[in-house]
Amino acid sequence: MRRNWLILSLTVFGFAFLYGPILSLIIFSFNDNRLVTVWSGFSTRWYAELFADTQILDAAWLSFWIAVASASIALVLGTLCSVALVRFRRFRGRTALAGMASAPLVMPDVITGLSLLLLFVSMESLIGWPAGRGVGTIIIAHTTFCIAYITVVVRSRLSDLDLSLEEAAMDLGATPVRVFFDITLPIISPALVSGWLLAFTLSLDDLVIASFVSGPGSSTLPMVIYSKIRLGVSPDVNALATIIIAIVTVGVLAATLLQMRRSARKSS
Amino acid sequence: MAKKPQIAAETRPWRDPDAQPFVRISGVTKKFGDIYAVDDVSLDIYKGELFCLLGGSGSGKSTLLRMLAGFEEPTVGSIAIDGQDMAGVPPYRRPVNMMFQSYALFPHMSVAQNVAYGLKRDGLDRTAITERVDELLSLVRLEGYGKRRPDQLSGGQRQRVALARSLARRPKLLLLDEPLGALDKKLREQTQFELVKIQETLGVTFIVVTHDQEEAMSLATRIGVMNEGRIAMIGEPQDIYEFPNSRFVAGFIGSVNLVEGVVTEDEDDHVRIRSAELGCDIYVSHGVDCAPEQILWWAIRPEKITLTREPPEGDANVTKGTVEDIAYLGDMSVYRVLLESGKRLTVTRPNLHRSDPDGITWDEQVYASWGGFSGSVLTS
Numbered sequence: 291m292r293r294n295w296l297i298l299s300l301t302v303f304g305f306a307f308l309y310g311p312i313l314s315l316i317i318f319s320f321n322d323n324r325l326v327t328v329w330s331g332f333s334t335r336w337y338a339e340l341f342a343d344t345q346i347l348d349a350a351w352l353s354f355w356i357a358v359a360s361a362s363i364a365l366v367l368g369t370l371c372s373v374a375l376v377r378f379r380r381f382r383g384r385t386a387l388a389g390m391a392s393a394p395l396v397m398p399d400v401i402t403g404l405s406l407l408l409l410f411v412s413m414e415s416l417i418g419w420p421a422g423r424g425v426g427t428i429i430i431a432h433t434t435f436c437i438a439y440i441t442v443v444v445r446s447r448l449s450d451l452d453l454s455l456e457e458a459a460m461d462l463g464a465t466p467v468r469v470f471f472d473i474t475l476p477i478i479s480p481a482l483v484s485g486w487l488l489a490f491t492l493s494l495d496d497l498v499i500a501s502f503v504s505g506p507g508s509s510t511l512p513m514v515i516y517s518k519i520r521l522g523v524s525p526d527v528n529a530l531a532t533i534i535i536a537i538v539t540v541g542v543l544a545a546t547l548l549q550m551r552r553s554a555r556k557s558s
Numbered sequence: 559m560a561k562k563p564q565i566a567a568e569t570r571p572w573r574d575p576d577a578q579p580f581v582r583i584s585g586v587t588k589k590f591g592d593i594y595a596v597d598d599v600s601l602d603i604y605k606g607e608l609f610c611l612l613g614g615s616g617s618g619k620s621t622l623l624r625m626l627a628g629f630e631e632p633t634v635g636s637i638a639i640d641g642q643d644m645a646g647v648p649p650y651r652r653p654v655n656m657m658f659q660s661y662a663l664f665p666h667m668s669v670a671q672n673v674a675y676g677l678k679r680d681g682l683d684r685t686a687i688t689e690r691v692d693e694l695l696s697l698v699r700l701e702g703y704g705k706r707r708p709d710q711l712s713g714g715q716r717q718r719v720a721l722a723r724s725l726a727r728r729p730k731l732l733l734l735d736e737p738l739g740a741l742d743k744k745l746r747e748q749t750q751f752e753l754v755k756i757q758e759t760l761g762v763t764f765i766v767v768t769h770d771q772e773e774a775m776s777l778a779t780r781i782g783v784m785n786e787g788r789i790a791m792i793g794e795p796q797d798i799y800e801f802p803n804s805r806f807v808a809g810f811i812g813s814v815n816l817v818e819g820v821v822t823e824d825e826d827d828h829v830r831i832r833s834a835e836l837g838c839d840i841y842v843s844h845g846v847d848c849a850p851e852q853i854l855w856w857a858i859r860p861e862k863i864t865l866t867r868e869p870p871e872g873d874a875n876v877t878k879g880t881v882e883d884i885a886y887l888g889d890m891s892v893y894r895v896l897l898e899s900g901k902r903l904t905v906t907r908p909n910l911h912r913s914d915p916d917g918i919t920w921d922e923q924v925y926a927s928w929g930g931f932s933g934s935v936l937t938s
Contacts, residue, residue, distance in 0.1 A: 452660060452662065454658045454659075454660050454662040455662050455664060455665075457627075457629055457649070457656075457658070457662070458656070458658055458662035458664075458723075459664070459675065460629075460648075460649045460650050461627060461628075461649050461650070461654075461655055461656045461724075462650075462655065462675050462676030462679060462723070462726075462727065463650045463676050463679035463680060463727065464650055464675075464679050465650055468679070472675075473664060476666045477664075477665065477666060
């Protein structure tokens with residue numbers, strides 16, 4: 291009996307710890323009061339205000355596209371990097387590549403941001419590109435650290451892949467390029483999807499690196515929210531956060547359902 | 559299950575000096591770093607053969623197979639298939655298909671898609687592909703399994719899908735890497751039989767890699783025994799068993815009694831060898847390429863020795879010992895006979911009667927004898 295109580299209270303505490311803040315955020319997004327912490331009645335006015343706030347909407351839209359672009363570029367480059375590391379066992383600079391590919395995982399964001407800023411500035415003065423900083427430089431910066439995460443995910447899946455599958459396809463008349471698209475890609479596709487989602491989230495989430503390499507007119511969503519918070523928490527940020535949480539929840543639920551259905555079909 | 563011997567030249571082209579080999583491996587060496595995986599191997603394989611490469615792990619048999627498939631290039635030497643030199647020809651352009659040890663079925667494709675994969679690469683149209691897939695699935699007795707995924711099949715079914723897939727493009731040469739290795743014993747015997755039947759029906763040349771000597775003996779038209787990257791002996795199963803050319807081959811295939819001896823008489827029609835280990839003279843009823851006083855080895859299979867209580871006639875080819883142990887295996891019994899020299903002979907006798915109260919038993923004094931043609935004289 292005592293054991294059950296212990297488990298129950300731990301469970302309640304754990305869930306409260308994880309979801310309490312999110313729940314309070316959702317509740318207060320429907321608060322009528324201008325002061326975030328004082329409840330004065332249900333209202334959706336902050337949602338209306340949010341959709342009228344072009345600054346936040348533009349930033350959200352920008353962040354979304356930056357995340358899509360950098361995750362996609364990083365997916366291609368990271369996959370190529372994994373293939374090189376896993377399939378070509380011996381080449382000059384393999385160790386260096388393996389080290390460099392995973393360096394951003396352990397590098398503090400401040401360092402990455404600063405070094406990229408210095409790089410962009412000196413490149414501009416040397417070759418005139420990139421001219422100024424903005425969306426382009428943010429995408430480049432995000433791509434660099436997203437490659438690291440994608441390489442980690444894809445590389446482990448790729449090294450689990452039975453080499454004889456690729457050999458069998460080649461034996462049946464497929465050229466190496468065909469083998470890659472017919473056999474390798476479909477089999478590692480779960481890793482590609484999760485790698486892309488991870489990269490997308492990291493890019494959407496990034497404040498520090500973007501702050502270093504962004505320019506005028508290229509404020510991402512985290513940057514806008516952060517600058518708003520500095521002037522006091524405004525309730526429309528709560529509304530925005532609630533919408534993002536809703537989207538993520540729907541996405542995760544859909545993915546889980548899909549996974550369940552697939553495993554149910556497999557076992558039938 | 560080897561082919562029934564018919565007219566020698568027709569079924570045994572390797573005995574015909576004018577026959578053109580279908581696969582010619584000449585002087586092939588493969589080095590990985592400093593290690594010789596395959597060391598100067600030359601081998602001719604003829605059309606319609608079921609050739610077994612037999613050897614332990616690390617003997618180079620798989621590397622040789624991979625060089626035929628094109629996954630490895632020989633360091634030295636050349637491989638020609640159907641008269642065409644294979645140097646620099648990538649796997650996807652060779653008239654060869656391979657069945658992998660792990661079967662390597664594509665997990666994201668159905669059985670039918672797996673079998674059709676090679677046909678699609680050949681650019682066949684849809685109806686031709688469907689027809690051919692159905693034909694192949696019925697060949698391996700898997701009709702109606704086309705829509706299944708590989709992970710919904712049993713081991714034996716997967717093996718048959720792999721076979722069907724490798725046969726789909728009508729290869730001139732099929733390479734099989736331990737084709738029965740992953741099956742249990744009963745299924746293996748059954749599948750062995752089927753494999754030979756399919757091979758005979760289609761007339762495709764098979765090269766099978768195996769470490770299982772029983773499998774090699776029952777499948778093959780000829781066997782190539784490999785050891786440390788070299789071919790130790792090539793021959794028909796019977797030659798390999800009855801006339802091994804070296805101590806390695808004699809010991810690798812089946813069980814054998816091996817003794818050392820000194821040549822005392824070397825004539826054109828017979829040889830006499832004195833063996834201290836056996837405690838008697840060995841009289842070999844045919845000429846042997848050796849010299850007097852030469853030290854050599856003599857090997858005899860356990861079933862070729864006769865055990866008797868009374869001494870047989872003659873002064874050679876008979877020795878005395880005590881029955882130390884008897885292992886009853888059902889169809890036969892294995893006797894361990896301890897000789898005076900301390901050497902133990904292994905002798906097998908078929909159990910012809912359901913029980914034999916007068917049979918030779920433990921601790922009995924027996925005479926072990928054999929005929930003049932029963933053993934093999936080995937000089938290497």
